[in-house]
Amino acid sequence: MFSVAAAPETPNDKISYKKAADYWDKIDPSIEGMLGGFGTLTELDCATSIRFITEFCTQTNSALALEYACDCGAGIGRVSKNFLLNVFKKVDLVEQNPKFLEQAKVDYMKEEVTAGKVGDFFPLGLQDFNPEVGRYDMIWSQWVLGHLTDDDLLAFFLRCKAALKPNGVIGVKENVCPRGVVELDEQDSSVTRPAKALEAVFEKAGLKILKRAVQTGFPRGLYPVNMYLLQ
Numbered sequence: 001m002f003s004v005a006a007a008p009e010t011p012n013d014k015i016s017y018k019k020a021a022d023y024w025d026k027i028d029p030s031i032e033g034m035l036g037g038f039g040t041l042t043e044l045d046c047a048t049s050i051r052f053i054t055e056f057c058t059q060t061n062s063a064l065a066l067e068y069a070c071d072c073g074a075g076i077g078r079v080s081k082n083f084l085l086n087v088f089k090k091v092d093l094v095e096q097n098p099k100f101l102e103q104a105k106v107d108y109m110k111e112e113v114t115a116g117k118v119g120d121f122f123p124l125g126l127q128d129f130n131p132e133v134g135r136y137d138m139i140w141s142q143w144v145l146g147h148l149t150d151d152d153l154l155a156f157f158l159r160c161k162a163a164l165k166p167n168g169v170i171g172v173k174e175n176v177c178p179r180g181v182v183e184l185d186e187q188d189s190s191v192t193r194p195a196k197a198l199e200a201v202f203e204k205a206g207l208k209i210l211k212r213a214v215q216t217g218f219p220r221g222l223y224p225v226n227m228y229l230l231q
C-alpha cells in the first residue's frame, strides 16, 4: 500500500482477501506497522483530517451531528484515537485482523475504551460488514479501500449509505494513482486506483462528493492522498 514502485496496469480482480489477510497477520500491531514505517505521518495526517471535517461543518450548513463515527479498516485504532475521537463522541472499529483489534482494546485505545468512547469492535472484512441501518453520523475509511474489489467496494458503499443517520456522511481518505491506471501491490494484495476510478464507484453508488481535498506535506515519492466527504 505504501510502496512507491509502479506496477503495470492490473485489473482489480487480482485482489485476494486471503493474501491480504495473510500479509497483515505478519505485521506488527503498532503505528509503524499500520503505516509501513511511516508512523511519523500520523500527526500531520490526523491534523489534516480534523481540519477537513471542521471546515466542512463551518463552511457548509451541513447539520452533521458529531456524535457517532465508524472507523473502517481501523487497524489498532490510529485514526480513531488521533482523529475521529477528537471530533466525534463515540466510535466503532471495523477491522479484519482480530490481533489489531485486541491491541486497540487492551493497549492503544485502553483509555478511550475505559472512558466509554468506543462502542463495538467488529472483527470483519469490509466486504462482509453490514452496518446497522441509520446508526452512524460518519463512516470513515482510510487506507483500506484498495483491499476491496470494485464490486465489493460498490456494495460496501451502498450498505454504508443505508447505515447513515440523517445528514450523515461517508468519509474516504485513500492513496490515488497519479498515472491514471490501477496499480497492484503484490505484497499486501491491494490496489491503488486513480482518483477517476474511485470517483466512478462513488457515482455508481449514488454518492455525491460534498467536499474533496488533497493531503499536503507528505514526503515526495509517496502516492498522492485524496480526502472525500460523500452523501
Ligand SMILES: C[S@@+](CC[C@H](N)C(=O)[O-])C[C@H]1O[C@@H](n2cnc3c(N)ncnc32)[C@H](O)[C@@H]1O
Residues within 6 Å of the ligand: 001, 017, 020, 021, 024, 034, 035, 072, 073, 074, 075, 076, 077, 078, 079, 094, 095, 096, 097, 100, 124, 125, 126, 127, 142, 143, 144, 147, 148
Ligand atoms: C494501511 S493499514 C491502515 C489502518 C488504519 N486505517 C490507519 O490508517 O491507521 C490497512 C488496514 O486495513 C486492514 N484490512 C485489510 N483488508 C481489509 C478488509 N478487507 N476489510 C477490513 N480491513 C482490512 C488491515 O488489516 C490493516 O489494519
